[in-house]
Amino acid sequence: MQLCRYHHRLVHEGGFTCTKNTAGRVKFHDRNGRRIESSGKLPAVRPSIDITEQMRDRYEDLYIDASTCVSHYSSGGIDWDMAVSGLMN
Numbered sequence: 627m628q629l630c631r632y633h634h635r636l637v638h639e640g641g642f643t644c645t646k647n648t649a650g651r652v653k654f655h656d657r658n659g660r661r662i663e664s665s666g667k668l669p670a671v672r673p674s675i676d677i678t679e680q681m682r683d684r685y686e687d688l689y690i691d692a693s694t695c696v697s698h699y700s701s702g703g704i705d706w707d708m709a710v711s712g713l714m715n
Contacts, residue, residue: 641657
């Protein structure tokens with residue numbers, strides 16, 4: 627049985643359990659052993675959403691192209707102390 631990251635963490639770190647019965651239905655229990663009832667169905671995704679258009683609207687102004695990840699160092703090595711401290715801030 628596969629769980630999303632959030633629910634997987636609840637099982638391994640939060641004390642929740644999930645079991646599958648002989649009919650293939652999954653039952654969830656909280657850390658006190660109480661059954662968690664079904665919460666209903668997920669809402670349907672609107673078919674009118676164009677993910678390509680959404681991504682274009684969100685990222686078009688970033689000017690990402692084939693040279694975005696190309697290093698601009700002309701010579702010398704990378705200052706690893708500066709790079710790592712920049713990541714840690």
